[in-house]
Amino acid sequence: MECPATSGKTLTKLSPDSGKPLCEAVRSEAEDISIAVQSAGNALAEWSGLTPVQRGDILYDITRLLREYRNEMAAIVAMETGMSVNAALGETNAAIAQGEFMAGEGRRLYGRTLTSAVPDKYAMTIRQPLGVAGLIIAANTPIANVAWKVFPALICGNTAVLKAAEDSPATAWYFGRLAHEAGLPPGVLNIIQGYGREAGAPLVEHPGVNVISFTGSTAVGRQIAAVAGERLLKVSLELGGKNPLVVCDDADLDNAVNWTLLSAFSNAGQRCAAASRIIIFDAVYDEFLEQLVKHTRKLKVGPDNGDDLGPVINKRQLDNMLGIIKRAKWHGAVILTGGQRLTSVARANGFYMAPTLIGNVRPDDEISTTELFGPVACLYRVKGFTDALRLANDSPYGLTASIHTRNIHRATEFTRKVQAGVAVVNGGTHGSEPHMPFGGMKQSGNGWREPGTEALDVYSDVKGIYTNISPDDAYA
Numbered sequence: 001m002e003c004p005a006t007s008g009k010t011l012t013k014l015s016p017d018s019g020k021p022l023c024e025a026v027r028s029e030a031e032d033i034s035i036a037v038q039s040a041g042n043a044l045a046e047w048s049g050l051t052p053v054q055r056g057d058i059l060y061d062i063t064r065l066l067r068e069y070r071n072e073m074a075a076i077v078a079m080e081t082g083m084s085v086n087a088a089l090g091e092t093n094a095a096i097a098q099g100e101f102m103a104g105e106g107r108r109l110y111g112r113t114l115t116s117a118v119p120d121k122y123a124m125t126i127r128q129p130l131g132v133a134g135l136i137i138a139a140n141t142p143i144a145n146v147a148w149k150v151f152p153a154l155i156c157g158n159t160a161v162l163k164a165a166e167d168s169p170a171t172a173w174y175f176g177r178l179a180h181e182a183g184l185p186p187g188v189l190n191i192i193q194g195y196g197r198e199a200g201a202p203l204v205e206h207p208g209v210n211v212i213s214f215t216g217s218t219a220v221g222r223q224i225a226a227v228a229g230e231r232l233l234k235v236s237l238e239l240g241g242k243n244p245l246v247v248c249d250d251a252d253l254d255n256a257v258n259w260t261l262l263s264a265f266s267n268a269g270q271r272c273a274a275a276s277r278i279i280i281f282d283a284v285y286d287e288f289l290e291q292l293v294k295h296t297r298k299l300k301v302g303p304d305n306g307d308d309l310g311p312v313i314n315k316r317q318l319d320n321m322l323g324i325i326k327r328a329k330w331h332g333a334v335i336l337t338g339g340q341r342l343t344s345v346a347r348a349n350g351f352y353m354a355p356t357l358i359g360n361v362r363p364d365d366e367i368s369t370t371e372l373f374g375p376v377a378c379l380y381r382v383k384g385f386t387d388a389l390r391l392a393n394d395s396p397y398g399l400t401a402s403i404h405t406r407n408i409h410r411a412t413e414f415t416r417k418v419q420a421g422v423a424v425v426n427g428g429t430h431g432s433e434p435h436m437p438f439g440g441m442k443q444s445g446n447g448w449r450e451p452g453t454e455a456l457d458v459y460s461d462v463k464g465i466y467t468n469i470s471p472d473d474a475y476a
């Protein structure tokens with residue numbers, strides 16, 4: 001069932017490509033959140049009463065429909081984000097893979113059998129749902145973000161209230177339609193639209209919510225953690241990053257340049273895993289810089305399949321980035337390429353930022369320590385491995401990291417010592433595949449990992465069950 005906000009209010013979603021209105025979305029507030037939470041609560045007994053295999057079958061049906069309508073879904077994602085249709089299709093395929101993996105978990109929702117010190121005592125653990133899951137997501141990869149949360153929450157037997165990102169309302173809405181059409185029982189997944197303070201905060205505060213899973217900025221994550229802490233609510237936080245990519249003197253420089261471009265600029269740098277701190281050994285700095293700048297200048301910026309990156313999601317995001325770059329320049333930063341909004345006729349009305357490389361910044365500058373969430377990377381020159389590792393770890397964040405080297409000792413030492421949830425050798429800084437855990441250290445998260453089987457730990461409780469028997473009674 002689709003319904004307007006109790007207040008009748010709506011919000012206007014703008015196209016990041018043209019700056020013009022794309023659609024109106026419901027602007028929910030606390031009263032609407034209560035209705036959604038109640039709806040999820042009402043559906044809980046029946047949904048959690050199904051076997052995990054039965055739940056998995058329904059999730060498979062949703063996934064099948066998502067596959068059937070992936071072009072339509074990708075078109076919506078592309079329209080809402082400004083990314084190319086091909087990029088949106090790639091993201092939709094990742095969402096489908098997530099659905100397939102989590103549906104399969106219905107047949108593997110294992111507990112454990114354990115030993116006991118006591119004779120004739122049998123011990124095991126089972127997984128149980130938590131209740132109503134409150135899911136809050138960012139807009140950067142909208143359908144992947146929906147899938148990352150909804151599928152694991154539901155397979156574990158929870159019902160859910162998903163607070164869509166205000167910058168990608170239609171993606172969540174369309175997913176909801178597909179889920180409904182696939183036969184997901186009413187009330188199991190409730191999608192609410194609206195702003196963070198008006199719709200997200202009441203969801204976190206609602207006493208009927210039993211777990212919150214949040215993907216978004218560290219600042220908001222901190223607020224959510226404070227509220228959740230007050231009422232001892234389980235909360236999984238997947239937050240921001242300021243990810244280092246290290247280029248050693250023995251790196252394959254072509255490969256390193258290629259991965260730096262992809263890591264820094266794909267999806268217009270709006271990836272929590274984006275490489276925004278490029279740390280380069282002195283011996284290869286000049287050569288690497290020349291290649292990187294040359295290739296960055298060739299990148300095509302626009303919404304089409306032939307383009308390398310699109311716009312950022314909204315004007316606030318663009319202005320925030322430009323402000324930080326301006327302040328960095330006051331402090332001596334050197335713009336190596338880019339640094340400004342695109343002003344050509346085709347791009348001037350959209351939220352387009354030129355792919356930007358910046359040098360001559362200090363590790364403790366605002367621009368080095370603040371996540372920009374745009375196509376902007378800073379370059380740092382270091383003497384060698386010790387300095388590179390120290391600088392990589394000199395950050396409030398700890399999400400992903402990458403090193404480019406042919407030296408097995410450096411690669412291993414780096415992956416072991418770097419403070420990041422994901423470490424990569426000779427590749428980009430990236431998220432995880434659907435069956436692998438992803439999450440960050442330090443201010444990039446609060447220790448949980450999603451997706452992979454690790455996500456099941458977020459969305460379920462483990463219960464220990466002990467059975468004492470009297471073997472003699474078996475023969476009575």
Ligand code: NAD
Pocket residue numbers: 136137138139140163164165166194195196197199200201202204215216217218220221223224238239240241271272273371373439440444
């Ligand atoms: P944001 O924190 O502003 O918003 C994220 C979501 O939270 C939105 O749906 C928003 O409406 C909601 N929200 C805002 N204020 C809230 C509040 N007080 N209470 C409850 N909900 C609230 O983030 P953003 O700018 O939309 O997204 C970008 C951020 O997301 C970046 O920091 C990025 O690194 C992070 N991110 C992290 C991951 C990850 O897996 N670690 C993945 C994608 C994005």
